[in-house]
Amino acid sequence: MKDKVSEEEWAIRVDLAAAYRLVAYYGWDDLIFTHLSARIPGPEHHFLLNPYQLMFEEVTASSLVKVDVHGNPVEPTPFITNPAGFTIHSAVHMAREDAHAVMHLHTPAGQAVSAHEDGLLPLTQTAMIIRGDLAFHDYEGIAVDLDERERIVADLGDKDAMLLRNHGTMAVGSNVGECFVKLYFLERACQAQIMALSAGDKASNPPQGAAEIAGQQGAAGLTLVANMLAWPALKRKAYRLDPSFAT
Structure with a gap:
């Protein structure tokens, strides 16, 4: 395939394949279900x-x-796809010019927090960093209705992370690496929340105003850190685990 596509497309393919491998490594996959998608530049x-x-x-x-x-x-392939599962992704890709990558998961922690009445709580620094960039979309059934796309887009607005109520998590990024790191923060925050709440009813909330400060700091630095530091390190990890993803 490398010799049949542009260098730009191949680079995106390698990054997206690395993201799939890393999702599996972190135990976020759900058998063959859920999707990570990336836009190929062009009209x-x-x-x-x-x-x-x-x-x-x-x-x-x-x-x-x-x-x-x-x-x-759009081209002959020996593989099959799940068009119904692309409903969520296509909605965001089409509506947001900056949405070059969209990732959606069904982890137990993400589903649990999405089902919690209060959603993501500001219990940890990780949650505080991502919480200000978080949107919510109410459950409408399995996402096969194309009409739902408009409501997903409206609920997402200009946010880059979402809790799909009673369903799972989603992140958006200007590239694969940025999207993955935002998803990592959201998933990590959900996991920590479930652990904290399962430990009893004495969870400590941050002082007034602290969550907002952390959110502002996260908004200013997360994208930069993702692109310059975290994603390059994650790709090196993917190569160490199994370089076959890049073939």
Whole structure:
């Protein structure tokens, strides 16, 4: 595949395949379900999506499928896709010019917090950093109704993270690495919240105003740290774990 696509597309394929492998490494995958997608630059509105029948730990840069806004392959491929599962992604990709990568998970911690009446609580620094960039979308059933796309986009607004109520987590980024790191913060915050609340009813809330300060600091620095430091380190980790993702 490397010789059949542009250098720009291949670089995006490698990053997205690395993200799939890292999701598997952190235990965030849900068998073959959920998606991480990335936009291919150009007027065609094409995106990269995982083959439906592969585990995330099997995804490679070459096996990623190029799809249209409906999740249907635009080129011959031996793999199948899940167009219904692309509903959430296509909505955000089409509505947000800055949404070059969209990632959606069904982790137990993410689902649990999405089902909590108060959503993500400011119990940890990680939660405080991401909380100001967090939106919510109420559950409407399995996301196969294309009409739901408009409501997802409206609820997301200009935020880069979302709790899909009773469903899971989502993050948006201007590239794969930035999106992954934002998702990492959201998932980490959800996991810590479940652990804190399960320990009893004496969780300590931060002093008044502290959560807002942390949120402002996070908004200013998270994107920079993701692009310059965290994602390059994560890619090195992916190569150490199994470099076959880049084939």
